[in-house]
Every structure is written in structure tokens, then in C-alpha cells.
Amino acid sequence: MPNLHDAYGRDLDLNLLRVFAVVAEEGSITRAAARLYVTQPAVSASMRRLTAFVGSDLFAREGRGIVLTARGTELLAAARAYLQPLVAAALAAPGFDPRLTTATVRIGLADSMEALLLPPLLRLLRAEAPGLTLVVLPVQFRTVADTLLQHRVELAVSVADELPRSILRQPISLRRRSASAFVCLYDPRFSKLPKKLTEHDYFARDHVAVSYAGDVRGIVEDATGKVRRVRVSVPSLVSVAEVVDGSSLLATVPALLAEHVLKSRSHLRIVPLPFRLPGAEIELLWARTTDDDPTLRFVRALIPRALRSETHKPQACSP
Structure with missing residues (x-):
């Protein structure tokens, strides 16, 4: 049986199979064109290309419409067997259960965040995703962009300067002293x-x-x-x-x-301090290419929760 690699080598546009299936369902080039939001000549050209590739007629005229030939009927059954799972896979929501995941997430932390974030984050993970593993790497404002873009980490919590548009950023709201950071x-x-x-x-x-x-x-x-x-x-x-x-x-x-x-x-x-120092905002950072990853999205949601739970605790007094 020819595989997809062979099909690509013979210049088969797999979109032709989708057009073919719609034409077969409508029994009309005109109605198929309207359903696909393309012109009638474009559909006709697609069917000529597919016919040439298959080497056999796929449709025959019948009255004002067209019907499948024996070869066309055979091809339609095979095409649907591939197209329907592809459509289902494209429409399906990503499957992710934090209670069952055994994923490993690499996270970059500024030095000030290691002691502040890791304990409450690990407590949340133990309760909500006990099989998830964290690998922590150090980052700081000069290195965090390269560390993310080179995929050494998937998430980072740090102060950051200007960043490329390929990195997304989310400020983390924390309780701060009013006088100085x-x-x-x-x-x-x-x-x-x-x-x-x-x-x-x-x-x-x-x-x-x-x-x-x-x-x-x-x-x-x-x-x-x-x-x-x-x-x-x-x-x-x-x-x-x-x-x-x-x-x-x-x-x-x-x-x-x-x-x-x-x-x-x-x-x-x-x-x-007897003078003011510029405060810098802690941000959650990640590459745009990982924005829809369900595991990383889950961890991104936990990080602000962990920091808020830690920083909202009663603080020690300083006489």
C-alpha cells in the first residue's frame, strides 16, 4: 500500500480528497463549489488533477448531475476512513488530566524566586498534580530571553527588560511594601x-x-x-x-x-532604605509557541496562586 511519503513524491495534494468527498456528497460540481466557498472552475480543476493521479474516471454523468463510478465509490470509502479521524482530531480538546500526568516541566527562576515560589508551588503540585516533575534552572533579566528562545526552559519567573514578540509575559501581582521594593x-x-x-x-x-x-x-x-x-x-x-x-x-x-x-x-x-531604588515587576514568561500546551497552561495558572498564598501570609515584625 502506498504511504503518504510516496503520495507526496507523486505530487498528490491531499486537499483534493476533501474536495472529492464534497463533490461526491453533493452530486454536483456547482453545489460543491458553493459549499466549499470556491469557484466552480476551481472544483473542476481539482477533480481533473485527482482523476489524472488515480488514472481512472471517478464520476459519470447522470441526468443533470454526476454519480460515482466503481473506482470513485472505492476511493470515497477509503478517503472517508482517513478524513473523518483527521477532522475529529483537529476538533478534539487536548486531553490533559493533572492528576494523571507524569510530565516534566523545565522552569527558569530568578534567584529571589527560588525560596519564595518553590515551597508553595510544590505543595500545590503535590495536591493537584502529584506525578508532575519540575526541573529548575537559574535565570536573570539579562539571560531569560535567550534561555526561553533556546528551549532550555519552558517557563520563567523573573524580572525582564525588553523582550521579543515571540515571548509572552504576564505580570504577577504581589503584595508589596508601599515605600520601596x-x-x-x-x-x-x-x-x-x-x-x-x-x-x-x-x-x-x-x-x-x-x-x-x-x-x-x-x-x-x-x-x-x-x-x-x-x-x-x-x-x-x-x-x-x-x-x-x-x-x-x-x-x-x-x-x-x-x-x-x-x-x-x-x-x-x-x-x-534611606533612598528609593527602582522597583522591578516580577513576570511570568513563556514562548508564544507553547501558549496552547495544556501542561504548561496548568503550571502557569498555579504559579500566581502559589506566590499569592506565600506573600499573603502574616509577615514577621522588624523593630
């Missing part, structure tokens, strides 16, 4: 800070900086034009709490992350 995190056992920190106090202290470029510059230097006394620079926010704990170093971190840290390190403290 950043705060100063410190250990009061080793650093005595006033409740209202001044710029002089801030820049007179030693700091831990987060630099994705491998230097001692960070968001404070970029925003204020002033230079901190940086004693250590780390490549991500993940280790900042460990560095601050038990030291006299100050860390400038997102307020949401600082509040999360205080839940497990209640002896640390936070104070507002």
Missing part, C-alpha cells in the same frame, strides 16, 4: 542600626553586594551613583541571608525576599 537586611547582634537609617549610616557600613557581572557593583551603585564599601560580592541572592547572619554586613535585598528570610531567621532585622 528593597530593604536593608542585617544582623542586630553585630550591627546596631537606627530605626531610621540615613544615607551617611548606610554608606559608612560594610556590605555584601549581589552582582551578576562578577564585580562589586550592584543596583545601589547603578541607581544612586554612589559606591558602597563592599566586602564580598556574591552571584545571586540565594546565599545573602547566610552571609549576613553572624556578620556585620548589610544586604540590600527585595522586600519580599527579606520578609521570607525572617520566617526562618527571626533574629535578623530589616529597615527601610
Whole structure:
């Protein structure tokens, strides 16, 4: 039996079979053309091409209409056996049951999101999709677009700058402090800070900086034009709490992350910064080509729920 590859090699346009089926059902070139929203000559030309391909007449004149020949009847039965499942497959809703899925989803997370998002997200997955596996990769605003476009991850939660139109973005609404998106995190056992920190106090202290470029510059230097006394620079926010704990170093971190840290390190403290830093919105990002994937759509819906459940919990106090 010839396969589709053979048919393509012989220049068979499979759309001819659809036109043929409609002509056979209508018994008229004219009525078939009206049903297909094409001209009568176009339908006639299609039937001539199919007849030439088959090598046998498919219709015969009968009165004012046309009827199938024996070869045409045989072809119609075979064509319907293929066309009907194709139509059904095209119209069927994608089958996805989160309770049964064993899919693996690769997700890129900004460093501030790992501790904040993963625990509540895993709790939701355990309850709603226990067989789904997450693979987490680090991303940041400079790398997230390439990471998505090169398919190293399927979803990302991060701050992002300008993105190509091939990447879709959804802001994630979170509870934020009204004064600033950043705060100063410190250990009061080793650093005595006033409740209202001044710029002089801030820049007179030693700091831990987060630099994705491998230097001692960070968001404070970029925003204020002033230079901190940086004693250590780390490549991500993940280790900042460990560095601050038990030291006299100050860390400038997102307020949401600082509040999360205080839940497990209640002896640390936070104070507002003496200047404003530009806040950046956390967004959920994914490639346009995966927008209709049912598994990814399910996980995309869980992520804002997970973050809201975490950030709406009562926060630790900072005297």
C-alpha cells in the first residue's frame, strides 16, 4: 500500500480528497463549489488533477448531475476512513488530566524566586498534580530571553527588560511594601542600626553586594551613583541571608525576599532604605509557541496562586 511519503513524491495534494468527498456528497460540481466557498472552475480543476493521479474516471454523468463510478465509490470509502479521524482530531480538546500526568516541566527562576515560589508551588503540585516533575534552572533579566528562545526552559519567573514578540509575559501581582521594593537586611547582634537609617549610616557600613557581572557593583551603585564599601560580592541572592547572619554586613535585598528570610531567621532585622531604588515587576514568561500546551497552561495558572498564598501570609515584625 502506498504511504503518504510516496503520495507526496507523486505530487498528490491531499486537499483534493476533501474536495472529492464534497463533490461526491453533493452530486454536483456547482453545489460543491458553493459549499466549499470556491469557484466552480476551481472544483473542476481539482477533480481533473485527482482523476489524472488515480488514472481512472471517478464520476459519470447522470441526468443533470454526476454519480460515482466503481473506482470513485472505492476511493470515497477509503478517503472517508482517513478524513473523518483527521477532522475529529483537529476538533478534539487536548486531553490533559493533572492528576494523571507524569510530565516534566523545565522552569527558569530568578534567584529571589527560588525560596519564595518553590515551597508553595510544590505543595500545590503535590495536591493537584502529584506525578508532575519540575526541573529548575537559574535565570536573570539579562539571560531569560535567550534561555526561553533556546528551549532550555519552558517557563520563567523573573524580572525582564525588553523582550521579543515571540515571548509572552504576564505580570504577577504581589503584595508589596508601599515605600520601596528593597530593604536593608542585617544582623542586630553585630550591627546596631537606627530605626531610621540615613544615607551617611548606610554608606559608612560594610556590605555584601549581589552582582551578576562578577564585580562589586550592584543596583545601589547603578541607581544612586554612589559606591558602597563592599566586602564580598556574591552571584545571586540565594546565599545573602547566610552571609549576613553572624556578620556585620548589610544586604540590600527585595522586600519580599527579606520578609521570607525572617520566617526562618527571626533574629535578623530589616529597615527601610534611606533612598528609593527602582522597583522591578516580577513576570511570568513563556514562548508564544507553547501558549496552547495544556501542561504548561496548568503550571502557569498555579504559579500566581502559589506566590499569592506565600506573600499573603502574616509577615514577621522588624523593630
